[in-house]
Amino acid sequence: QVQLMESGGGSVQAGGSLRLSCTASVDTYSTFCMAWFRQTPGKEREGVAAISADADDDNTRYADSAKGRFIISQDNAANTLHLQMNNLEPEDTAMYYCASYPGQWGSSCYAKWAQAEFRYWGQGTQVTVSS
DSSP states (O other): OOOEEEEOOEEEETTOOEEEEEEESSOHHHHOEEEEEEEOTTSOOEEEEEEEOOSSSOOEEEOTTTTTTEEEEEEGGGTEEEEEEOSOOGGGOEEEEEEEOTTOOTHHHHHHHHTTOOSEEOOOEEEEEEO
16 A cells, blocks of 8 residues: 655746655655646546656656656655646646556556556645636
């Protein structure tokens, strides 16, 4: 059982930045596969960014809407996942969720992320961007 707790959400004006954090109850490195998702009322949950142990140097994936603005990272010593969000837009307004899928890594992790089929989820943190 993996417990995840998000923090760092809030309200910001367009163009501003927020840094989301997710503290895990287990070693984040050993989970190999962690991600951020977001959801707005009436819409399906969508993947924002994922990070996984990978044979290649490129061990992150981003939604097109997040590329160039968001950065996903891990602080393994603190068992924490982060999402640095820059140049925020009103369209980024959503509930943001941290998720983990132990046992998945690399391409299998990214496939689960693309399908929003992760095993463990946090409760979410709200991000509101005003124009």
